Structures are given as C-alpha cells and as structure tokens.
Amino acid sequence: MNRRRYFVSILVLVLSFSAFYHLSLCLVSQLYCHQAENFFREKHYDLAASCLKKAGRYQTGDYEIQKELGKVFFKLGELESSASRAFLLTQESKNFYAKALDLNPLDAETAYALARGEARLEQLYQHLYSGVKETPYRPLPYFRQATRLRPNGIKYNYALARYLHKKKSEDELLAVIRHLARIYPSSYNYLRREPFWAPIVKEAFREGLYEAINDNISVRNACMLLSSISGDEEDWLAAISFYREGLNYKTSLNNSVNYIHLGHLCLKNGQFEQAGESFFYALYISRSVENDIERMYALYKREGHLEKFRQFYQEARRHFIFSSQTDILVARSLIDTKQYQQARAVLAELNQEYPSGETYYWLARTAQFEKDWDSMELAIQKATVLDPGNSQYHLIFSDVLKRLKKLDRAGKEAGLAIEHRANPSASLFNHRAWIRWGNQDYPGAIEDWKSAIALNADRADFHAHLAEAYRKVGDRTLAIKYYQKAIKLAPNNARYQKRYLEMKGKGAKSNIK
Incomplete structure (x- = not known):
C-alpha cells in the first residue's frame, strides 16, 4: 500500500513538473512575443525579429510565431533600398510563412501572405534578372488557396x-x-x-x-x-x-433620401408626375422637410425643370407646413430662369410677412442681375441690418458701394466682413486694400496686403501691389524688395520686370536669382 502511494506521489510530481515546464516555456515565449509586438509598432523591425526568433525557440510548433516572423521580414524587405537585399529578406519571409502554413494549413491569412510574398519575389526576380522571361515564383496557387480557404x-x-x-x-x-x-x-x-x-x-x-x-x-x-x-x-x-424593387427589401431602412433619389431618376426620364409622387412621399417621411425640399429644388434646377419645381411646390404647400423662408426657393427658381419681376414680387410679399436678411439678399442678387446698382445697394444694406453678423452680406454691400464710388463706407463694410469672418481669407484683405488704395489710404492698403501675404505668400500679385503701395508712400527700398519677391514668384511677368528696373534706375540690370 505504501509503495503504491509512493509511486502515485512520484507520478504526480513528474506530471506537475512537466506541466509547469511546459507552461513556463509558453510564458517566456509570450513575453518575447509581447516585446516583439511593441517593437513592431514602434517600427524597430530588427528588434522585433530578434524577439520572435527567441520566442520560436521556446514554442517550436507555434504557427502564429512563424507567421509574425514572416510579417516582420516582409516589412524589412519592403523598406530595403537594395533590390538584392530586399530579395533575400522577402525570401526569408516566404520561408517563415511556408512553415506557418505547414503548421496550420487551414489559415487563409497565411496563404494570402504567402501569395503577396511570392508576387513580390516574382517582381524582384524580374528586376534582378531582366533577361530571364520565366521566374521560379508562382503566386497564383497561393492566391487561389486563400480564396478556397475563405x-x-x-x-x-x-x-x-x-x-x-x-x-x-x-x-x-x-x-x-x-x-x-x-x-x-x-x-x-x-x-x-x-x-x-x-x-x-x-x-x-x-x-x-x-x-x-x-x-x-x-x-x-x-x-x-x-x-x-x-x-x-x-x-x-x-x-x-431596379431602384423601386430594391426599396421593397429591408423597408425599415427606407428614408426620405431614398425617395428623393427615386424622384431624381424619374426627373431624368421626364416622368414628372412619378417624380412628384416620390418627392411627396419623401416629404411625408422626412425628418427635415425644409432641408429636403431644398434638395428637391437643386435636383429640378440641375435637370433644367424649375417651372416643374414651382408647380410641385405650390401643390406641396397644400399638404405640408413650410416656413415663409422656404418660399425663397420659389424666388430663387424665378431668378434662375431670369424672371426677375416675378421674383421681386415673391420676395416683396415675403418681406411684408417676415422680413429677413436672406430675403433682402436675394432682392439684392436680383438687382445685381439687372445691373440696378442703387436698388442693390438698398437691398443689401437692409440685409446687413437684419443679419449684422453675416460676413458675406457685408462683403457684397462693400462691393456695390465700391462700384458706386462710395469708398469710405465701402471700407467700413469690408472691415465688418473681415470682423465677422471666423477665418478671413487673403482675398478679403486684398478687397479692402484696393478700396483703401482708391481712397488714397496707402498705409492702410499696405497693412491689408501684408495680411493677405501672411495668409497666401505665393500670390505674386499681392507682392507687386504691396510694392506699388510702398512706392506711393516714398519707400523705394521696400518697393524694390517686394518687386523682387513678385518676380521670384512670377519670373515671366514682363510688367513686374519693367517696374522693378524702373525703380532700380534707368538702365539698371536685374540681379534677381
């Protein structure tokens, strides 16, 4: 009995030691693999390869380690500038991948990696041995194997x-x-x-x-x-x-965008009644009726059927509640078809109910198309009063004032356009610079063109304008300096060359490199 217990105890100890030994090998291997993963992420590929090789010594039958070694050596091959060295590294990558596939022949990812490696070897072989038509490398079986497995x-x-x-x-x-x-x-x-x-x-x-x-x-x-x-x-x-048929499947996914698209297809085919039906249903299920009606307007406009849009919109108003601002779409459709008098009538009626900056903006645009600058000035001025934070309105007001030679007020409006723009553009500063130039405010123009250059230093004309402004204030040195910069950006501009030589002195030669 005692001998039996002794034998059992010895057997348990041996089995425990064996299990502990195996687990310790796994643990050491995993530690090296973890190190390799960190090195790979930090692009230390040589160190990653070294750690994985050490891990492989403790877990010789682990296909994942062999696959990771294949990945590391493939990466090293990609980064190698020497074709012959890249070939050797990619060949080593293939060997590791091949061993991994032997250990786990059902792994599609390894088969795909082998295909990529074989294709790379084929490419490098053709480069190294350009006179040889056939190569010993065949990626296609591996590509096929990957797709068979997955x-x-x-x-x-x-x-x-x-x-x-x-x-x-x-x-x-x-x-x-x-x-x-x-x-x-x-x-x-x-x-x-x-x-x-x-x-x-x-x-x-x-x-x-x-x-x-x-x-x-x-x-x-x-x-x-x-x-x-x-x-x-x-x-x-x-x-x-086909689109209608598709809408019959997974109907819970249908939304207004789908029916707007269907309506657009009908528009393209000249089926206006069917288009209207799709658009009506889109509005019925829409979460944002006014945004969707604007999308419809854009589609009618794109297809050249704005008259049909107005008919559709008038019908839609009987079934859906729109804000008065949505009626601006009708005015826009009239402007787009050059029916300016009707557009003004629609906008004037809207202004009686609910005056807004946008309505007056479109009145200003209507006047602009008709070249009625006084009416445009009045309309856009009202737009800036009703929506004073709108940079674009101030810019348009400034532009029409500049056209009417009201430069003091134009400069102020240009300043408001800059003030109310989150990220003022170089063109905005250029716009105000020209107003200041026209008003003989050359120091102000200089500041604006400097700001424009700070935002877009590659515009040769900004440098040339700044040079002329410095000439106006009598600073010949800076004028020459900025013409030099303009010529460097536009070396073929004859006018810049001529002005530069004039400032340097009659008969002087350009020394710009």
Missing part, C-alpha cells in the same frame, strides 16, 4: 482579381468578378476604379448581381447597384425599376 474573403478575392488581370487570365478574372458581385454587391464602387474595369467586366459584375438576387443575398444592395449601373448607361427606365 471563399467570402473580399480582400483575398480583390487581390486574386488584380493578379489574374496582370497575367491576362480573362476567363478566371470574370469568374472572380461574378463571385464578388454575388457575395458583396457593394464591391462595385471599388472595382470600377480598377485598371481592369471594362465593359466585359461590368457585364460579368451585372451577372453576379443577378445571381445574388436569385440566391437572396443582399437583394436590396444588388437591386440598387443594378439601378446605378443602368443609370451610368442612361437606361433610366431600368434604373427606376
């Missing part, structure tokens, strides 16, 4: 498609495109930017979308993409039909 891996299928295009394997490329369209219809927006995109590829993608619909895979997206493809081909009837 058939729905989008990244792997993208890479396979690109490589097949490179190798001119058209039939297999088209099969991959059909597969991508079937499993991930949204890949259309990515694939259409690829060099291999062509009518035959688009047709393969379309076939894949039909397969997705038949197999009930992402039907909504597939239908909407078929609509988009039809729209690109200007087949508006098909585009409308």
